[in-house]
Amino acid sequence: MRCDEIQERFVELLYDETGTPPASPELRAHVDSCPRCQAELEELRSTRRALELWKDEPAPASIVGRLRVPARRPSARRLPPAVRWGGIAAAVLLGFLTLANAEITLNRDGFTFRTHLFSRQPDTRDVPSRAEVRDLVRHALDDTERRLSEETVLASRQVLDTIEQERQMEIRFINARLGRTRSNN
Amino acid sequence: MAEPEDTVRRFLGGDEEAFDRLVRQWETKVFNLAWRFLGNREDAADVVQDTFLSVFQSLHKLREPRSFSTWLYRIALNHCRARWRSRSRDLPLEPSDAGEEEAQPVIPAVPATAADSVITADLVRKSVGGLSDEHRMAIILKEYLGLTLEEVAAVMDCPLSTAKSRLYHGLRGVQRNLRRLV
Numbered sequence: 318m319r320c321d322e323i324q325e326r327f328v329e330l331l332y333d334e335t336g337t338p339p340a341s342p343e344l345r346a347h348v349d350s351c352p353r354c355q356a357e358l359e360e361l362r363s364t365r366r367a368l369e370l371w372k373d374e375p376a377p378a379s380i381v382g383r384l385r386v387p388a389r390r391p392s393a394r395r396l397p398p399a400v401r402w403g404g405i406a407a408a409v410l411l412g413f414l415t416l417a418n419a420e421i422t423l424n425r426d427g428f429t430f431r432t433h434l435f436s437r438q439p440d441t442r443d444v445p446s447r448a449e450v451r452d453l454v455r456h457a458l459d460d461t462e463r464r465l466s467e468e469t470v471l472a473s474r475q476v477l478d479t480i481e482q483e484r485q486m487e488i489r490f491i492n493a494r495l496g497r498t499r500s501n502n
Numbered sequence: 503m504a505e506p507e508d509t510v511r512r513f514l515g516g517d518e519e520a521f522d523r524l525v526r527q528w529e530t531k532v533f534n535l536a537w538r539f540l541g542n543r544e545d546a547a548d549v550v551q552d553t554f555l556s557v558f559q560s561l562h563k564l565r566e567p568r569s570f571s572t573w574l575y576r577i578a579l580n581h582c583r584a585r586w587r588s589r590s591r592d593l594p595l596e597p598s599d600a601g602e603e604e605a606q607p608v609i610p611a612v613p614a615t616a617a618d619s620v621i622t623a624d625l626v627r628k629s630v631g632g633l634s635d636e637h638r639m640a641i642i643l644k645e646y647l648g649l650t651l652e653e654v655a656a657v658m659d660c661p662l663s664t665a666k667s668r669l670y671h672g673l674r675g676v677q678r679n680l681r682r683l684v
Contacts, residue, residue: 376533
């Protein structure tokens with residue numbers, strides 16, 4: 318065992334810690350038999366004693382006053398457990414009501430709550446096919462055209478009737494004028 | 503005084519005042535870690551504030567309240583490193599407030615050399631301040647905060663063997679610096 322190879326392991330001899338593996342017997346045996354390593358170890362112990370001269374400094378009294386932390390903690394943990402779980406429960410209930418398409422009524426009969434979550438879905442058999450829809454549209458258009466034609470005929474007849482009535486009135490007026498002229502002569 | 507993990511659990515359970523107790527329990531240790539690492543009281547006070555602000559914001563992510571101290575020191579160490587990087591390494595170390603009364607030489611109990619007989623607290627402070635970041639932090643965590651070797655490794659996020667090596671070389675560095683300064 319060479320001195321320069323083991324000097325970093327002197328730390329194991331300097332600090333006798335519980336829970337840390339003790340220095341190996343070989344290391345101890347070497348130091349016990351090596352004056353150079355003994356002197357080195359003693360110098361390190363002396364250095365440790367010198368370090369003790371540098372005492373702790375009291376922290377400035379103003380540090381606590383200077384410490385400005387946010388008024389509220391940034392995480393959700395600042396909420397009391399009751400509030401936190403209450404919020405989660407409210408969110409779950411709101412989600413359920415949304416999915417269930419809930420219906421809440423308040424009338425003279427009292428308060429009722431009904432969801433459509435399990436109601437029967439519309440029967441697809443009642444829904445016409447695309448061809449049926451096309452026929453329905455075509456029929457509607459044809460019917461509209463027919464109705465428009467009938468209305469046009471009816472209006473034309475009304476116009477003709479009006480013209481005929483006016484012609485009859487003019488004839489009666491002319492005959493009356495002719496009658497009065499003949500009587501005057 | 504309640505155990506830190508109890509205080510942490512109370513805070514996580516919604517006790518807002520538990521955080522104040524947590525600050526009071528740990529602020530001196532965090533301050534001394536930062537002050538010894540940075541060598542400046544003002545910067546150290548800022549690190550304390552930044553550290554506890556980070557703790558407040560992310561304590562709910564801490565899985566195991568028993569490891570609070572390791573977790574806290576790691577946060578503090580990260581803030582120290584960030585502040586150290588933003589500063590010039592050539593800035594002189596601030597004299598210790600306690601330096602006036604410690605101006606008289608202090609005789610170590612077992613001087614290893616003749617030079618060690620006039621070591622003062624201020625010389626020790628300068629010797630530690632002259633170490634590399636990693637060696638200085640290993641010395642602070644082990645010698646001044648009393649962490650176990652495994653805790654030192656956990657805070658520094660390195661293997662146990664690396665933590666031992668940093669500690670050894672840190673001690674050797676303090677030794678060399680003291681010899682130069684005395």
